[in-house]
Amino acid sequence: MPNGCPSSCKAGQHSLLSNPKPQHALYCCSTRNSHCKAFNCYLCAMQVLTHAKYVLGYVVLGPVALLLLAEAVRVSGTLPGGHEIKTVTQSKWHRITLQQPDLDVTTQAAAKAELDRGIDKTMSFPMDGAHYFCETLDITRPFPSQHPAGEPSWPFVWNKALTLPFRTAGLDGPNTVCPALLQGMAESRDLEDFDGRRFSYCLISRKCRLHVGPRYKARGLNENSDPGNEIECDQVVWKHPDYSEQPIPWSRYTWRRGSVPLWWTVNIRNGGMGEAEIKIRSTNTFRGSRRYVRRLQKRYMPDPHLHQGSADELAVVAGTDASLQVPVVFFSLLRKGTPDRDRSEAKLAEAFDYMASQLRGMHKLPVSYVALDWHQMDKELGSEALVEGFWAQLSSLLPSQVRSPDSCHIGCR
Numbered sequence: 001m002p003n004g005c006p007s008s009c010k011a012g013q014h015s016l017l018s019n020p021k022p023q024h025a026l027y028c029c030s031t032r033n034s035h036c037k038a039f040n041c042y043l044c045a046m047q048v049l050t051h052a053k054y055v056l057g058y059v060v061l062g063p064v065a066l067l068l069l070a071e072a073v074r075v076s077g078t079l080p081g082g083h084e085i086k087t088v089t090q091s092k093w094h095r096i097t098l099q100q101p102d103l104d105v106t107t108q109a110a111a112k113a114e115l116d117r118g119i120d121k122t123m124s125f126p127m128d129g130a131h132y133f134c135e136t137l138d139i140t141r142p143f144p145s146q147h148p149a150g151e152p153s154w155p156f157v158w159n160k161a162l163t164l165p166f167r168t169a170g171l172d173g174p175n176t177v178c179p180a181l182l183q184g185m186a187e188s189r190d191l192e193d194f195d196g197r198r199f200s201y202c203l204i205s206r207k208c209r210l211h212v213g214p215r216y217k218a219r220g221l222n223e224n225s226d227p228g229n230e231i232e233c234d235q236v237v238w239k240h241p242d243y244s245e246q247p248i249p250w251s252r253y254t255w256r257r258g259s260v261p262l263w264w265t266v267n268i269r270n271g272g273m274g275e276a277e278i279k280i281r282s283t284n285t286f287r288g289s290r291r292y293v294r295r296l297q298k299r300y301m302p303d304p305h306l307h308q309g310s311a312d313e314l315a316v317v318a319g320t321d322a323s324l325q326v327p328v329v330f331f332s333l334l335r336k337g338t339p340d341r342d343r344s345e346a347k348l349a350e351a352f353d354y355m356a357s358q359l360r361g362m363h364k365l366p367v368s369y370v371a372l373d374w375h376q377m378d379k380e381l382g383s384e385a386l387v388e389g390f391w392a393q394l395s396s397l398l399p400s401q402v403r404s405p406d407s408c409h410i411g412c413r
Contacts, residue, residue, distance in 0.1 A: 049094075054133075055177050056091065057162020059122065062115045063100035066093050066122060068162060076132060077188035077202050080144075080238050080248050083137040085186040085204070091127045095119070131158060132186045133179035139204060140180055142254045143236050146303060148173070152180035156206045156232070183207045184231060198240040205233045208258075216276055220264040225288030225295070230258030254300070260334075260352050261292045278344035286355050290363050297326040297365075327366040329397055330356055333374040368397065 052069035059066050072090035079085070138145035140153040147153075150173040154160055159181040163172070171177045188202035211218055211226040218228030238250035263281040301323045334349040349371060356369035370393060377386050 050092075052092075054179060055166075056088070056127075056181055057159045057178055058165050059162055060098070060165075061118050061122070062111065063098045064115065064119060065096040065098055066119065067096060068093055068127075068159075077186040077204070078200070079134075079137060079139075079188075079202055079236060080200075080250055081137070083134055085132055085134045085139065085188075085202075087129065087132040087186065088181075089128055093123045131181045131183050133181050135179055138180075139186070140182060140206065142232075142300070143204075143234050143252050144306075146305065149180070150174055150176045155208050155210050155226075156182055158183045158209050160209075183209070200238055200240065202236045203233065204236070205231050207231045216266045216268060219259050219266055221259075221261055221288045221292065223288075225261075225291040227261045227292065228259035230256055232256050256296075260332075260348060261289050262286050262351060262355050263288075264348060264351070278348050280348060280351050285351065286358065289355050290359060290365070293328055293359060293365055293367060294323075296328050297323040300326055300328075302326075324364075325366060327368065329368045329370065331394070332369065332371045334371070335375050336371070336373045370394075370397070 050069070050071075052071050053073055054070040056068040056070050058068070068091060070088045070091050072088075073086040074089050075084045076087040077085035133139075134149060136149060138147045138149050138152060140156045141147065157163075157180045159178060163178040166172065166177045184205040184207050186202070186204045188200055190198060190200050192198055208226065208230045210224060211222045211228045211230070213228065215229070221227055233255050235253045236250060237252075238248050241248055263285050265279050265281075267277040267279055269277055330352070332349055332352055334352065335345045336349060353369055353371065356367050359365045359367045372390060372393065374386070377389065381389065
């Protein structure tokens with residue numbers, strides 16, 4: 001514990017301190033990272049307002065500052081190496097009043113109304129149970145990431161803007177105050193196989209924050225070639241070693257679930273009753289589709305530290321840009337439609353298929369497209385037979401698509 005910290009500060013906690021003098025200056029004291037040493041000269045005049053496990057962010061909205069603290073977390077998952085994933089179970093916003101500029105009555109009333117709306121939207125955003133982080137391992141990328149935890153993949157970090165004041169002050173990287181907060185689910189279980197041998201299973205889903213919104217609003221691509229409401233998932237399975245120095249055998253599958261990566265929207269009909277009508281843009285329909293696939297290829301480039309053979313093979317084939325040879329599989333679950341029913345979803349499936357063929361033919365990218373009418377097959381075969389058929393079709397792709405024994409990358413739409 002740093003010298004000068006109040007006795008109520010406990011190791012591993014963050015404390016919100018208040019100066020009782022008229023200025024009401026507020027400071028966040030991080031005993032875990034020893035950042036409160038700079039405030040030693042103030043501490044004797046401070047009082048502790050609250051304790052928290054972690055600082056999640058800080059933002060200034062006009063004359064008000066908002067500090068987000070995680071008061072309680074739970075270990076929801078573990079990964080090989082003992083890395084713990086913690087889910088936020090109880091968070092709280094703390095409102096801090098700053099000095100307010102002098103404004104006339106009319107302007108002040110309008111500014112206050114706008115400020116109150118902004119504060120309400122910020123503080124009402126659901127946090128508890130939907131966000132998680134890991135302090136010791138980068139889980140913003142597929143496991144195992146070669147990046148340190150303090151260098152995340154920002155498209156998946158939901159408190160990026162809230163951490164800006166700390167990062168601007170140099171409190172990032174190894175000195176980070178705020179952990180990278182991801183939205184989704186991270187859960188693990190310890191299980192046994194039929195022979196009684198122990199193994200662990202961890203499922204991680206992380207939602208990209210670059211194109212989010214309600215189901216019927218965030219559809220297709222945006223101007224930055226980001227599909228709506230896309231989620232990247234990791235499934236990690238590993239065996240428990242018989243002794244401490246034994247290598248840990250593990251496997252990881254990675255896939256994405258999101259919106260079809262082309263330009264389309266949805267029109268709500270009959271006041272939201274019944275099916276929505278899908279509209280595919282007639283011009284520049286596929287603008288950004290290739291850019292999106294190239295991002296996938298670069299993200300899922302084989303790691304030379306894990307499988308040197310696969311990386312060398314890709315480098316020889318592709319020359320200077322080996323990522324061009326990384327295969328991408330699109331698995332469409334869209335309805336094919338029938339003559340007597342609205343076929344707007346079938347038209348989207350046809351456009352999806354055409355997009356994949358153009359990426360293969362015109363751009364020479366290793367893109368595969370598989371269509372499975374999930375809704376119709378569920379009615380005809382039932383859920384159990386449908387799942388068996390899904391995995392049978394998927395398994396037929398894996399031998400030719402998987403470039404390494406520990407990973408597979410598939411996109412479902």
